[in-house]
Amino acid sequence: MIVTVSRKAHFNAAHRLFRADWSDKKNAEVFGKCSNPNYHGHNYELTVSVTGKIDQETGFVMDLKVLKDIIKDEIEDYLDHKNLNIEVEEFKALNPTAENIAVVIYDKIKPKLKPTLDLTVTLYETPRNFVTYSGA
Ligand SMILES: Nc1nc2c(c(=O)[nH]1)N=C([C@H](O)[C@H](O)COP(=O)(O)OP(=O)(O)OP(=O)(O)O)CN2
Ligand SMILES: [Zn+2]
16 A cells, blocks of 8 residues: 655745846846845745555554654754855755755655655745645
């Protein structure tokens, strides 16, 4: 039996959407208020979903306590209350859009899971804007 287990998490972060090789005018045209040079913040809501077979001995796809600890160590401690552009290595040369943040989160969590498990990351940037990534 293939089942999906999920864990929700939360972090706050500041960012600015822009390209350094574009003028302020073009950045403002493309990214609007999200390109404010003084940055702005979001309350990100994250759902991490892991899909796999139920272990017949434990009844778990994976222990949700273990998943909680992975999310805390890899994501919350790494991103919470950070300026993504300035303080997070991956975004020094990568626009911190919701899409790119979801991919970075996926790439940090996936190696911590058993290879037989599939991972899906859903990231809400606002209550109504969200992205989903399940690997390439
Ligand atoms: N494809 C994407 N489009 C946009 C992204 C993104 O990451 N990927 N990001 C932004 C802004 O950073 C931000 O998310 C949008 O904020 P805002 O315009 O305030 O959102 P809303 O006004 O729509 O807020 P709601 O609460 O959802 O109404 C823009 N585009
Ligand atoms: Zn934003």
